[in-house]
Amino acid sequence: MRVLVTGGAGYIGSVVVEELLAAGHLVTVLDNMSKGHADAVPPGVDLVRADLHEQELVEQLLRAAQIEAVVHMAADSQVGESVTAPGKYYRNNLVGGLRLLDAMLVTGVERLVFSSTAAVYGEPAQQPIDETAATCPTNPYGETKLAFEHALAWYERAHGLRYASLRYFNAAGASRRSGEDHHPETHLIPLVLQVAAGRVPHVTIFGDDYPTSDGTCVRDYIHVVDLARAHVLALSALADGSRIYNLGCGGVGYSVRQVVDAAREVTGAPIPVQFGPRRAGDPAILVASSERIRRELGWRPLQGELGTIVESAWTWLRAHPHGYAH
Numbered sequence: 365m366r367v368l369v370t371g372g373a374g375y376i377g378s379v380v381v382e383e384l385l386a387a388g389h390l391v392t393v394l395d396n397m398s399k400g401h402a403d404a405v406p407p408g409v410d411l412v413r414a415d416l417h418e419q420e421l422v423e424q425l426l427r428a429a430q431i432e433a434v435v436h437m438a439a440d441s442q443v444g445e446s447v448t449a450p451g452k453y454y455r456n457n458l459v460g461g462l463r464l465l466d467a468m469l470v471t472g473v474e475r476l477v478f479s480s481t482a483a484v485y486g487e488p489a490q491q492p493i494d495e496t497a498a499t500c501p502t503n504p505y506g507e508t509k510l511a512f513e514h515a516l517a518w519y520e521r522a523h524g525l526r527y528a529s530l531r532y533f534n535a536a537g538a539s540r541r542s543g544e545d546h547h548p549e550t551h552l553i554p555l556v557l558q559v560a561a562g563r564v565p566h567v568t569i570f571g572d573d574y575p576t577s578d579g580t581c582v583r584d585y586i587h588v589v590d591l592a593r594a595h596v597l598a599l600s601a602l603a604d605g606s607r608i609y610n611l612g613c614g615g616v617g618y619s620v621r622q623v624v625d626a627a628r629e630v631t632g633a634p635i636p637v638q639f640g641p642r643r644a645g646d647p648a649i650l651v652a653s654s655e656r657i658r659r660e661l662g663w664r665p666l667q668g669e670l671g672t673i674v675e676s677a678w679t680w681l682r683a684h685p686h687g688y689a690h
């Protein structure tokens with residue numbers, strides 16, 4: 365298929381582009397480069413520097429490249445920032461997303477894979493979380509992603525859109541050519557590895573008074589390549605109708621302290637920690653049940669061990685000590 369990937373110059377997007385290419389799809393990337401890196405886009409892929417809000421331009425692109433499906437990953441995605449700047453999140457993730465849907469509608473593109481998030485669930489009563497759990501976000505980031513999911517359902521009903529909403533848990537790790545390079549970096553694993561590399565003096569653990577086994581937050585880390593493979597499967601499955609899938613490795617998840625320990629083991633560095641207050645909007649535990657996508661599409665995480673995930677991120681960081689810029 366000819367596929368447009370919005371946000372394809374970003375961390376997860378660039379790996380999704382790699383996997384789509386490997387599966388034989390023709391890919392075009394749309395990215396406003398607010399967080400993206402041109403070097404993250406594989407050679408030979410057209411990178412169109414444009415914003416979701418430029419609807420006419422997006423329409424022209426969909427027509428010119430004869431796009432048949434869109435993987436929509438462009439968004440702002442920091443939980444903490446969304447609490448202090450909710451308007452930015454509503455404008456980009458919801459209004460920007462609607463502009464994209466309208467551009468698709470005008471040009472007759474009817475298939476979409478959407479980057480949703482575990483943050484739609486808020487603080488669920490039961491773990492692991494399956495897709496039938498109540499959605500009740502605790503931060504504007506999760507709210508905007510959920511609002512867009514609701515819009516997708518209504519566009520399906522009104523206009524025949526087919527969509528797959530992939531609710532990612534915590535993406536981490538790197539492929540051989542693409543890794544995580546955010547400025548500022550807010551995600552735990554790359555931050556911990558920056559400490560190991562001696563670039564940052566210590567990592568601050570946000571809260572050690574959560575109702576978890578060691579008092580720190582528990583998350584379900586999923587290797588970015590495993591996550592990207594799910595997009596290829598979801599795209600093919602759209603022919604059989606819309607769907608929603610959780611994407612995590614399942615099991616019991618890992619606490620922040622366990623992540624630091626895993627990074628100490630992989631890197632051999634001491635990685636000093638300090639303890640700070642909780643970060644606003646952070647749920648205590650988010651662990652996925654990904655049984656539905658396993659059952660329906662045969663997806664499996666192939667690199668589910670935390671050590672493997674951290675190791676791949678460490679390998680990438682050592683090969684790109686200053687990220688994509690150097």
Ligand SMILES: NC(=O)c1ccc[n+]([C@@H]2O[C@H](COP(=O)([O-])OP(=O)(O)OC[C@H]3O[C@@H](n4cnc5c(N)ncnc54)[C@H](O)[C@@H]3O)[C@@H](O)[C@H]2O)c1
Pocket residue numbers: 370371372373374375376377394395396397398399400401414415416417436437438439440441456460479480481482531532533534535536
């Ligand atoms: N990283 C995670 O663990 C995680 C978890 C759940 C969901 N997600 C979702 O996955 C997607 C990708 O996340 P990521 O970690 O790769 O983030 P990222 O910031 O690295 O990538 C997002 C890309 O979208 C681009 N972008 C943002 N707004 C845009 C706009 N208006 N027009 C065009 N381009 C725009 C950015 O420049 C960037 O390249 C996001 O939708 C995010 O919400 C990520």
Ligand SMILES: O=c1ccn([C@@H]2O[C@H](COP(=O)(O)OP(=O)(O)O[C@H]3O[C@H](CO)[C@@H](O)[C@H](O)[C@H]3O)[C@@H](O)[C@H]2O)c(=O)[nH]1
Pocket residue numbers: 441442443481482483532533534535550551552553555567568569570571581582583620643646650
């Ligand atoms: O310096 C840091 C950074 C993070 N954390 C903690 O580490 C955990 C993971 O944090 P982070 O890596 O920032 O990811 P999340 O906030 O869990 O959010 C990610 O995972 C969510 C789904 O679970 C997605 O919705 C988001 O887009 C994605 O950024 C959380 O408990 C944080 O409080 C720290 O203690 N110190």
